[in-house]
Amino acid sequence: MVKHLLFVKIALAGMLVSLSSGAWAEADPKLWPVVKEAFFAQRPIEDNVPFIVLTAPKRAESGAQVPFSIAVDQTQADANAIKKIYIIVDANPIQLAATYHLTEQLGKFNLSTRIRLETDSFVRAIGETADGKLYMSAIAIRAAGGCGGTIDNDEAAVRASAGKIKMNIEAPASFGSPTAATFIIKHPMRTGLQRDLVSQGFLPAFYIKKADFVYNKKPVMTVDFGVGTSEDPYLKFNFIPATAGTLEVQAVDNEGKSFSHQTELKS
């Protein structure tokens, strides 16, 4: 299965003179029953729930960096509050792109990210409640086959810049209201399925595994990343700062190296 669903280091999508094709197979609905059993064996999932809303281009310009947004129209005060959201790309060789762990500091969950699509696929957000109930929304995205990145084969430079973080909170601050924070971390997010020209084999997986966000020492969100999240992982999300303070993030890669950053929100 992995064999023909290759992530290729250089963005395939990017190399073509023009992209978008009527010749693609559409997103394949037959993949989901298999993927579903792998992740949620025997568990019922309520589909097409109106309170999980996904936004993405119908046709992605580049499979390497597909903009994807999730909004949940409920808060943690809701009786059936969603605690975790899994992002699954049916047709990717590694389907789980990310898992978001929610807290009340987020208010109504609203997050934009960028994901990789190997080919046309359904992309799903599955919300899980504290007692294990599952709710799902899905969206079909056509992608010009590529889970790539930039053309940069300089290993030393890639390693040296990996883990650099930029974080920003939208100004002016409005305390007690949803406020947008943007987080980007420099990282190749290697899938383990990309060709290495030197060894003729595959480059080992190398990716950010996790990021923990806290505001004034209180948890805001934890993200478990998979390699379906694009190179240089990007998150823009709302949270509700009660007062002025400091947003801190600690990220860790799959080799155990950790990176941290903080940004202040002034009154």
Add this chain to the structure above:
Amino acid sequence: MSALIRLLLLLLVSTSVHAELLFEQAAPGVFVHHGAHQDLSEGYAGDICNISFIVGSKGVAVIDSGGSLKVGQQLHAAIRKATALPILYVINTHVHPDHIYGNAAFVAEKATFVGHAKLAGAMEQRKEAYARLNQQWMGDAFAGSELVKPVLEVADTATLDLGDRQLQLQAHPLAHTNTDLTIQDSLSGTLWTGDLLFVERTPSIDGDIKGWIAVIDRLKKSTATQMVPGHGPVVKDWLSALDREQGYLKRLLDDVRASIKNGGTMEKAMETAAADEKNNWQLFDIVNRRNVNMIYPGLEWE
């Protein structure tokens, strides 16, 4: 004659017309075929870029071979109509699939394949993905289109002799792609830019926008009498063509930088960046959006 037979005859005639590539003679011994400004979604059959051959007193050089074995064979047939001289070199201006898959038609001629020093590696990295995509786009029309890599690799400059005319090859740093090569013919002064220059068709970025803008500055100092772009007509007033292209790229770069600086989003910038260039280019909506998607994440780190 029944209408049906007439229709069938017409179809036969039009098929045979399509089987032949049309070439203009841009200078003595310089032949250029212009592919269609067509998106890959609309019946792409491997013939969208410029394909050229140059005839010297000793032999022939091909510059870009088209997107399939079939197009390469049509190019081969056109060369054989013009001359019986040996085909000495097949030069690829960069790695994109519309420019390289006709190479297979020249293996039997024992031509020397020529490209940028990074071309063979880039071909290898993209090989499987390109094979899959070409199959989707063209189906049977892609049959037999083996990927043929360069054996003569140009890291900086090189000279090829065709007899009474030399080709000066120049490799460029990361710009349109990481494999851009330009070729100048000593006899006519014609410069082949590959996709470093797009005329009419929206320039598409697969390398580095800043690097490309810098390489255009270098091309502006050219001594060429005319330029053959990767797509679009041969231009005598190449300075204006380079200016137009650079103008678009600079506008795009400025708009994306402004979006990042002002806390905008990539999604929004895909709608708005360089939008007033729309009427200057073909296939703008598709290519410009993808350009934004390509460059935005990298520019966030400036």
